[in-house]
Amino acid sequence: MKKPEEGWRRKLYTIIFEADTPAGKLFDVVLIASIILSVLAVMLDSVQSIRQDYGSHLYIVEWFFTILFTIEYVLRIACVDNKRGYIFSFFGIVDFLAIIPTYIGLFLPASRYLLVIRSLRILRIFRVLKLVQYINEANFLKEALKASRRKIFVFLFAVMTLVVIAGSLLYVVEGAENGFTSIPRSIYWAIVTLTTVGFGDIAPQTSLGQALASLIMILGYGIIAVPTGIVSYEMSNTLKSQLISPMCPSCGKENHDVDALYCNQCGSKLLKE
């Protein structure tokens, strides 16, 4: 995002969107604390017994944070140049969703749905990650996952086919009398089983069903190795290209061999850290 040229908006921008000044750091710390406290308030509000005893206190807390976040939202809009860009960005929408349910609650009776939208506030905490040293690690994980997304897609596709067939089979074998009342429900059971979650709310009762279930379980136990292998590989690839190879100081070429002493593009000596 472009930084405003000068004046109070530039100052505000430095505090709100950046984290390399004392004021910017303080702002981020206060923001994290507010987000966590406000999400905690949402959670407590959903517990029947706490709501009965402390409902009015939580209502005040809720309004306090809503007003705080509203001021923050207005200031954010005020100090960016590209206002439309911010408002419709991912975090812009999250910021908006963080405040709107409380206002809607004034006109409509408070419903569970509003409660949940309020819990989306937790997503805002990610924007503050930028201030800490964790940004590199987060990027690293993101890169590794991005690099493996196609393989993971093919894998999930195969898993989907598997659970559809397994679900259909157990629907036939076990039938409604053993809890497999329909194919979608059987597929739900197959997912529960293949992922080794195993709630046990539905479980095969017939011998054939248990034999088939055993097969699915061993399959699930075995194929978990596949995504693990994928991510491990991509992760080591990502890290290798980030860490091992120094950038050529003359021509900027990256991805040199591990033992390269000179850039293989321009012959400059490489500076190893």
Place this chain on the structure above:
Amino acid sequence: MKKPEEGWRRKLYTIIFEADTPAGKLFDVVLIASIILSVLAVMLDSVQSIRQDYGSHLYIVEWFFTILFTIEYVLRIACVDNKRGYIFSFFGIVDFLAIIPTYIGLFLPASRYLLVIRSLRILRIFRVLKLVQYINEANFLKEALKASRRKIFVFLFAVMTLVVIAGSLLYVVEGAENGFTSIPRSIYWAIVTLTTVGFGDIAPQTSLGQALASLIMILGYGIIAVPTGIVSYEMSNTLKSQLISPMCPSCGKENHDVDALYCNQCGSKLLKE
């Protein structure tokens, strides 16, 4: 599969079996959509409440897709040269199974078994994977799994022995009064436990049984590392041979040894990146 020499059969072949013309791509997209919709119809048909309300609509949908797939099946047979080869290939059989249950349903009362065969249609979607860029990823996963199949076989063999012994032990220790009514059922329990699924429909009640179960669980928790390690290793091997080895600039041969300096086919010097 050999492509027909010329004429309308060649054209049809290009559309149905290949995906590098606009018509071929359109055909594949329509086919994927039809497959998914027809499998969804099968699933909905198995839900009691939906069947009661929309049974006749689903019946029409079912016949619509069956006729569509029948036409496709006839055209596929028409345009390949080696008809027998296609009909008895894996996808040939899947294509046949995708249409036959509806016709059988005309003579026999619709049973759950026919329903499930219809759900095998989902397998057809894999034939369309060829059109997208995912074919490389799929091949990669296939290669890695193929390379590790022997190790996985030995591993599964050891797991099988383990669950037979563990199942027998718990049958003795717990007995029929705690749900371990027979050795096969105890083995089913051992698989549920070792794979960390843990339905909880059967669970040891005695102290000794729980101690043995603890052992099995820790074993299962530990040995899941084995298939993961196998696949990770083979995967990185597969990818290495795909990525690291440069292509010969003269003859185009790939998959050279990691340390090859000259192409082992034509003797040209390899350019390592």
Place this chain on the structure above:
Amino acid sequence: MKKPEEGWRRKLYTIIFEADTPAGKLFDVVLIASIILSVLAVMLDSVQSIRQDYGSHLYIVEWFFTILFTIEYVLRIACVDNKRGYIFSFFGIVDFLAIIPTYIGLFLPASRYLLVIRSLRILRIFRVLKLVQYINEANFLKEALKASRRKIFVFLFAVMTLVVIAGSLLYVVEGAENGFTSIPRSIYWAIVTLTTVGFGDIAPQTSLGQALASLIMILGYGIIAVPTGIVSYEMSNTLKSQLISPMCPSCGKENHDVDALYCNQCGSKLLKE
């Protein structure tokens, strides 16, 4: 094991203990089939309904295999030189345990305990693995596990400490009224939870208990990475030293560097496959 010098004992030894003659291969195939069938008979015998209907048939089958295995056992003893060595070897004891329960059953009323000892026969199948090409894979897995056994021991030790402390904590927090009736039972629950099995026969009911359980689950979910990492690493180490480095044709030295062209012991040129 030393091979007998000559005569019928040498011939028998070749058939029974080795697998590189047609007779030796046939023997192994028949043995595998017998083992699997006899274990299946043991399993079926434990199912109440099958026993009632086919008990006498199974009794005959049982005696048939017992006599077969007894003959085999006697022949094995006859044809090895070091008889004591065979009898007290691992497979010698397994061979003995495979036949003795049926004879004991003549004098004592058949009990479940004898049934289970009979199921140990499945272990015998491992001795036949030698005949197939899987011996390399089995050795590979064994090597990798052996190399990582110390790290796995330290890991299991840490896990044990964790479940003792977690079990004690939940015993205090939840108490007997929620199923955590004693510390050993709580430890059993902690193992069920940490290994992500999750039977659900015991589950925390209080808020604090559920919070602690959440912690244990996330820990268990995270630390499963540790044994996986250990085995993956050792596996890739094992394979590397087995596969990549060629043996020196002059001096027999193994474990050369990946890119070695000459033996670093005697200077002979290495033949890469």
Place this chain on the structure above:
Amino acid sequence: MKKPEEGWRRKLYTIIFEADTPAGKLFDVVLIASIILSVLAVMLDSVQSIRQDYGSHLYIVEWFFTILFTIEYVLRIACVDNKRGYIFSFFGIVDFLAIIPTYIGLFLPASRYLLVIRSLRILRIFRVLKLVQYINEANFLKEALKASRRKIFVFLFAVMTLVVIAGSLLYVVEGAENGFTSIPRSIYWAIVTLTTVGFGDIAPQTSLGQALASLIMILGYGIIAVPTGIVSYEMSNTLKSQLISPMCPSCGKENHDVDALYCNQCGSKLLKE
């Protein structure tokens, strides 16, 4: 910790804190046995039936070990120079917690809380690990985990966000009538599901809830690959730097580059094994 200069305190220090003399080794073995037996006594004491029958025996055992550990504790304090340093070190506190509950039990009625503090004695066993060869392996695992702690933190952070949102969603979709009585409880369920534990004490009943749960399970099944990948990578990194690089024969510097031929500190030629 600094060793005392001379006299009986030095001798005692050698026995208690070190393990390279016969007396020191004997001390460690006796200590391990005492710790394990005393923890076993604590566990048995929590079992209702055992307590009723052998309560007085266990009480004597408990006092025996408490006095033993008290003497050990006093001797440890006596023979270190920096007494305050020992007392407030991690193991100093654990040593103190190992003995104090029994004394408190004299004045207060024995409560479950004291029982649990006594079970913390198991932590003491780690101090004895120093004597065996496992210290390297333990250090190795510690290093690998330390190196990956930031990535794991980011990962746990993302998981936390996920379970908060998933928990809130299922609270709305399923509601109190299906066991999702509050957002914290729903989050507990989301953790149980995402980590593939799956107790089954709470399980979604509605179709939409089951569909969402399926998504969470597949996510959980997939993202377990992330910590595994992280630890695998760091582990191989840690080991590489430990094993591959030879030690300089002149100056003893370790951790040379993989391809280093000369020590980069003193220029001596490195001897590669």
